Amino acid sequence: DVKVTQSSRYLVKRTGEKVFLECVQDMDHENMFWYRQDPGLGLRLIYFSYDVKMKEKGDIPEGYSVSREKKERFSLILESASTNQTSMYLCASRSVSYEQYFGPGTRLTVT
Amino acid sequence: RKEVEQDPGPFNVPEGATVAFNCTYSNSASQSFFWYRQDCRKEPKLLMSVYSSGNEDGRFTAQLNRASQYISLLIRDSKLSDSATYLCVVNSLEGYSTLTFGKGTMLLVSP
Numbered sequence: 001d002v003k004v005t006q007s008s009r010y011l012v013k014r015t016g017e018k019v020f021l022e023c024v025q026d027m028d029h030e031n032m033f034w035y036r037q038d039p040g041l042g043l044r045l046i047y048f049s050y051d052v053k054m055k056e057k058g059d060i061p062e063g064y065s066v067s068r069e070k071k072e073r074f075s076l077i078l079e080s081a082s083t084n085q086t087s088m089y090l091c092a093s094r095s096v097s098y099e100q101y102f103g104p105g106t107r108l109t110v111t
Numbered sequence: 112r113k114e115v116e117q118d119p120g121p122f123n124v125p126e127g128a129t130v131a132f133n134c135t136y137s138n139s140a141s142q143s144f145f146w147y148r149q150d151c152r153k154e155p156k157l158l159m160s161v162y163s164s165g166n167e168d169g170r171f172t173a174q175l176n177r178a179s180q181y182i183s184l185l186i187r188d189s190k191l192s193d194s195a196t197y198l199c200v201v202n203s204l205e206g207y208s209t210l211t212f213g214k215g216t217m218l219l220v221s222p
Contacts, residue, residue, distance in 0.1 A: 033209075038205045042214035043155070048207070051129075056207055090154055098202045100210055102154035 003027070004103035006091055012109045019078040023091030031076040031094040034058075034066065036087040037105075043090070044095050049074055081110045112139075115213035117199050123219045128189045132216045134199030137182045139212075144175055145204035146184050148195045149215065153199055158184075189220045 004029040007022035025032065035058075041056040045058030053065050063085060067075040074093075078085055091103040114137045124130045136144075144161035159166065161173040161182050172185040182199055196215040202208055 034187070039216075043212040045209055048209060052208070058209070094210075097160075098210070099145070099157055099160065100200075101157065105154050107152075 003089060004093055004101050004105040006089075006106050009104060010107050010109075012111065013078075013081050014111055015077075015082060017081045017110075019081050019108065019110075021076040021078075021089055021091075021108070023074045023076070024072050025074075025093035025101075026072065027093060027095070027101075028071065029093040029095060030071070033094065033100070034074065035090045035092065036060070036066075036085075037090060038087050046076065070085045073107055081108075084109065085111050086110045090098040095107050114212050115199050115201055117197075117213040117216045118176055119214060119216060121217040121219050123221065124189050125193060125221055126189055128186050128220075129185065130218060131183055131185045132197055132199075132218075133181055133183050134213055134216075135179075136191070136199075136201045136211070137180070138201065138203050139180065140203045141180075141201040144173075144182050145200040145202075145210075146171075146173060146182075147198040147200055147212075149198055150195050167207075187217075188199070191220050191222065194218055194220045216220075 014026045033041045034046045048066040065077045089106045092100045094100040116135045146158040147155040148158045149155040164176045170187045174183045199213040200217045
């Protein structure tokens with residue numbers, strides 16, 4: 001079974017803090033993704049990566065950056081957290097047949 | 112803009128009922144199609160891929176109509192445990208082939 005893990009299930013940070021969300025997958029997938037999910041807005045793609053050290057902006061990259069130094073690990077960084085970044089953050093990795101597998105999510109609250 | 116549209120529901124059905132959801136997509140270049148299931152406050156999980164000829168997995172049947180650009184999911188003999196939000200997902204081979212998620216249809220199965 002594909003396993004995607006995320007570093008924290010719940011996180012509370014203060015406005016202005018730098019926040020790191022880590023994601024690890026164990027299936028040697030090349031493609032990894034970061035989404036946020038908010039009520040009424042569905043899943044929105046923040047950033048994705050097709051290979052180590054490669055990154056591409058998704059639909060809502062503003063206020064975020066990413067890092068992919070190793071194939072199995074994809075990190076999302078909030079440079080200066082703001083209250084409008086309070087959300088559920090979901091990492092995913094994808095197989096060559098386009099089947100995408102999600103981690104359990106990190107529920108981030110910025111106060 | 113690529114879009115996937117779903118009726119948000121909720122669909123309220125009794126146990127044992129048959130229920131069907133439809134989903135329409137706007138990008139005619141879409142090539143891969145999926146249904147995901149998401150339980151409350153959990154991550155989306157792949158339910159089934161949707162193939163051109165239609166496919167079945169136990170009580171679940173998925174159909175694709177390319178001409179009309181819609182996908183359907185039929186659930187027979189509904190169980191209480193089927194209560195969840197069902198996300199319709201399409202993939203385009205244009206650009207970086209990211210997945211586009213619908214906002215989901217909520218199903219509530221009652222005793």
